[in-house]
Amino acid sequence: MGVPGGQTESVSGAPHPPFGHLPPQAGEGIGIVPSGEERQSMAIQADYLGMPLDINDLDVENLAYFKHCAAHQFHLQRCDACGLLRYPPTTACPWCASPDSSWVPVEGRGAVHSYTEVHHAIQPAFKKHTPYLVLVVDLDTQKGKPTEDEALRVLGNLVTPDGVLAPPDMVRKVGIGTRVRMVFTDVAPGLALPQWTIDEDAKQPAKPWRYPQE
Numbered sequence: 754m755g756v757p758g759g760q761t762e763s764v765s766g767a768p769h770p771p772f773g774h775l776p777p778q779a780g781e782g783i784g785i786v787p788s789g790e791e792r793q794s795m796a797i798q799a800d801y802l803g804m805p806l807d808i809n810d811l812d813v814e815n816l817a818y819f820k821h822c823a824a825h826q827f828h829l830q831r832c833d834a835c836g837l838l839r840y841p842p843t844t845a846c847p848w849c850a851s852p853d854s855s856w857v858p859v860e861g862r863g864a865v866h867s868y869t870e871v872h873h874a875i876q877p878a879f880k881k882h883t884p885y886l887v888l889v890v891d892l893d894t895q896k897g898k899p900t901e902d903e904a905l906r907v908l909g910n911l912v913t914p915d916g917v918l919a920p921p922d923m924v925r926k927v928g929i930g931t932r933v934r935m936v937f938t939d940v941a942p943g944l945a946l947p948q949w950t951i952d953e954d955a956k957q958p959a960k961p962w963r964y965p966q967e
């Protein structure tokens with residue numbers, strides 16, 4: 754199984770080498786990754802609402818991230834040097850540039866920081882699901898660090914507790930400040946999407962901020 758760092762919980766060492774300069778693995782030479790049976794691909798290809806999703810073999814950070822999501826677990830990279838979590842998955846720490854990190858479990862709870870309510874779907878696959886919400890959620894974890902403007906904010910759609918895009922009456926209840934929790938939408942074997950649903954156990958704001966309604 755050949756993706757460097759894709760199999761382990763820890764990503765360490767030098768930044769990943771550029772394509773075409775992968776280090777030799779046992780039994781193979783230097784060069785382009787063979788597409789045949791010699792190397793088992795970890796790439797993910799799936800169909801979501803009629804839309805193709807593709808995570809390339811070389812995208813080791815996203816492959817690791819979505820491997821945890823497939824098990825319905827939310828994990829982020831914690832920098833081994835400065836200790837800060839980061840999102841989205843990346844090769845190096847955005848705060849100190851260290852390439853060394855470890856995947857750690859993170860609680861999927863927070864509050865809506867901002868949102869977009871989509872009425873005209875750009876993707877035809879989403880047309881029959883409008884209006885739907887795209888949420889930017891401020892995690893409770895690492896809140897306000899390293900600065901208030903650079904806290905962990907995780908994107909996702911608003912969905913029902915069982916992971917289906919939320920119906921219009923649920924969409925209308927959610928605005929800035931709504932407390933949400935993460936749920937996972939299963940897409941295909943080995944792939945689930947992290948999404949957000951209303952946190953039934955949390956104290957909700959009396960009136961979450963929403964754009965003025967007609």
Ligand SMILES: [Zn+2]
Pocket residue numbers: 832833834835836837846847848849850851
């Ligand atoms: Zn760091």
